[in-house]
Amino acid sequence: MQPRALTGRSRDEALRILRQSAAGGEPVDVLVVGGGVTGAGVALDATTRGLTTVVVEAEDWGAGTSQWSTKLVHGGLRYLQMLDFKLVHEALTERGLLLNTLAPHLVKPMPFLIPLEHRLWQRAYYGAGVTLYDVLANLMPGRRALPIHQHRTRAGLQREFPALRHRTAIGAVKYWDATVDDARLVSTLVRTAHSYGAHPASRTRVTRLLKDDDGRVVGARLLDRESGEELECRARHVVAATGVWTDDVPQLADADGGLRVLASKGVHLVVPREKIEGSSGLFLQTERSVLFFIPWARYWIIGTTDTPWSLERRSPVATAADVDYLLEQANAVLTTRLTREDLVGWYAGLRPLLQPGTREGTDSARVSREHTVASPAPGLTIIGGGKLTTYRVMAKDAVDFALADEPEALGSITEQIPLVGAVGEAAMRRRMPALRRQFGWSEQLTNHLLHRYGSLIEELLQLIEEDPSLARPLERAPAYLRAEIAYACISEGVLHLEDLLMRRTRLVYESPDQGRSALPEIAEIAEQWLGWGHDRLTEEIEAYTAWVRGVCAAAEEDSDEAALAAFHAEQHATVPVGRARDRAGEDSSGRADERVGGPEGR
Known part of the structure; x- marks a missing residue:
């Protein structure tokens, strides 16, 4: 298996296969709805069983729960x-x-x-x-x-x-x-699945599940959120791995059954390593949750909270109360005193907590204390609950359940499938001293590259050979090379600037200004490798900075409701160039309608 790049062309090919399946072509074997860690795992499991597989995600890969975990x-x-x-x-x-x-x-x-x-x-x-x-x-x-x-x-x-x-x-x-790095695990899983034959399409929303006269789910209606095109596809099996949007999936098929999942908000703080003297992580129990101090590159991650969230699932935000609570808990056990001024960043995400039982009329198999597979309608499989560590087992259980009535179906082999970058990682590690001497890179930088790319560093080196300027660190974010930005644009499925700042790098919480000072250089590289024009570039920068303003404004409010309102008040009113207005997800007033879920497959 040779690693295949995620590009605009591969996304176009996935959409072509979906259209073809509805225009008299063969149905795809498996349509995976949701591009978080579980959905990406399902895509890899299905395609390595020899099944024609397409995986769609309404936002970027890992844009929901999977990018905001405790990183464990x-x-x-x-x-x-x-x-x-x-x-x-x-x-x-x-x-x-x-x-x-x-x-x-x-x-x-x-x-x-x-x-x-x-x-x-x-x-x-x-x-x-x-x-x-x-x-x-x-x-x-x-x-x-x-x-x-x-x-x-x-x-x-x-x-x-x-x-x-x-x-x-x-x-x-x-x-x-x-x-x-949770988001990196997701994008690597998607790329591995693509390398084995799966067809991935991000920014593609499922707006309806299609049924035949017997009530079996046989496909989906989708919206290409980049172009505004609406299309249909046919699929023998639909597997939904939609995290905190699991409850919404049956509505797409007009089914009454399904799983019950509640959203719980978890907030984490990011603090420079020099602020806390320690060489190991720390695990403590508090009255309301557990408290972790996790060494993370040049920082500590401190978390977490665990509070119910019943508001818009697309945009969980940290409040002043969340930040103050974690600072209070940390200061209670540390000799040093942390303040807001010490924070590099923070982030908030939603955990999908599986509730006991399933809705009436649901065929299900509770295969674990933490996750359940269910079928609210024939042809539709839903996987709910679980955690990042066991994504592979969840994916296997979901595909096994979907194929239960097919005695000729092959079993899972994903326990034998290294992800791209794993094979040859040990040999690449031995090359690091020579690369440090050749490019003047620090040991910290080469460790960073190994931990993100493994043997795929070879592909970065090929880019650097073509353009030696890419060997330089970013001027305002020197933990990352310029080559990493170029590589993300041409090989890792980047469609928007936020993809680069929030998931291909983690500057959104690894930089005190959420990466804004590095935006001009990153945007210049993205413009070159993605072919953006000036207007598109300006809109992309405005969209990301508006998101950052919103997150910062939210962290000044004490309640979830006030924080979410402050977040939305800062959002840019126009739709960025190159991103079609999501007509299927808005009502007549232009407000987002969550009938079809959220990131990771709404």
């Missing part, structure tokens, strides 16, 4: 308290596969400390828990993915995390999980 690949230590050994073992197995086989370039081992305050019962309690955690992880065949846990004395805890208040701590338990 973990086994779910808290589920051990519920004695759910099967679920923990499943997640730990997936963690091991990602670390060893599927995505060793994207998933990075990370140690965490659990501070202890009671010498006997707490050390025994947590020690027994992480021992079981290690045992369940070691049941996976093959080499051990991570070290076993260790105990730390008070002095050892202080050495590893000097910024923690140690007055009551008597030591810690140190265990290992892993971190990942």
Whole structure:
């Protein structure tokens, strides 16, 4: 398998195949609705079974929940308290596969400390828990993915995390999980699926599911949000992986059944590494949630909150109350005091919390404590709940369920399919010293490249050979190379400037000004490689800066309602050049209508 680029041409080809299926051609085998981590996983699973697969996403890849997670690949230590050994073992197995086989370039081992305050019962309690955690992880065949846990004395805890208040701590338990750039995992999954034959189309909204006279779902009506074109397709199976929009999917098919999913808002803060002295992550339990301090490149990610969200699902925003709560929780355990002025950024996302039971008339299989597969109408499969770590299992369960009545269907092989960039990553790692000398790159920069691209660095080097200026870091965002922006434009499916700032890079929360100072240079590169004209470029810059103004305005308000109103008040009134008005998703007043869901497949 050779990596294939995601380009405008590949998107056009996906739309052509959809049109052809409705114009007398063969129906596609599987239409995947939703381009988050689960939908991308479904597309990879289906196409590697030999099925003709098209995956559509109403926004950019990973633009919903999948870009705003806690960035952890973990086994779910808290589920051990519920004695759910099967679920923990499943997640730990997936963690091991990602670390060893599927995505060793994207998933990075990370140690965490659990501070202890009671010498006997707490050390025994947590020690027994992480021992079981290690045992369940070691049941996976093959080499051990991570070290076993260790105990730390008070002095050892202080050495590893000097910024923690140690007055009551008597030591810690140190265990290992892993971190990942969630949005990058999604785009890599989509590109891997494309490399195996899937046809991806972002900014393509499903507005209706089509049924035959027997009530079976046989296709969809779609809107190309870039051109405004409405089209239809025919599909033998439709699999919806739409996250917090799961409840909306049955309405698209005029079906009464389905799953119940509630949205919960999680907010995270981003703080410079030098503000908190520590070399490991930190895991603490609070009255309302858990509190993580996660080392993330040059920063710490601090989170999270867990509050109900019943407003517009497209635009969850952090409030002043959210930010102040996390600062209060962090300051309660740190020797240093953090203020708003210390923040590099923050972000808010929605978790899809699966509720017990299914709606009447739904054929379902509750295959896990965290996710369920259901069919509210023949030909339509919905997957709900779950978490980033177990995306592959969720995808397998969804495709298995969809194909249950086809005895000749092939089984899943995704446990054997490394994502693009994984094969050859170890050899590329050995080339890094020579590349550092050749281009004057720092060790931090080459580690950054390895963690994002793996062996695909070779493709960046080919761009640099054509244009040596691309080897330079961005002037106002030196953690990223100019080549990364060009590469994202021609190989990673970028359609808009926000795709570059929010998901191909993470400048939206890795820069104190949300990347605005780097916009001129990034926009100039995008203009060159995407062929934008001056007017289009101006509109793209205005659209992104309006979004940033909205997020900043929201963070000054105390309630979700006021924050969302402030966010919308700052939005640009016009539609950017090159982006068609989403007529199917507006009522006569021009307000967004959420009948057809949100990002990741509404």
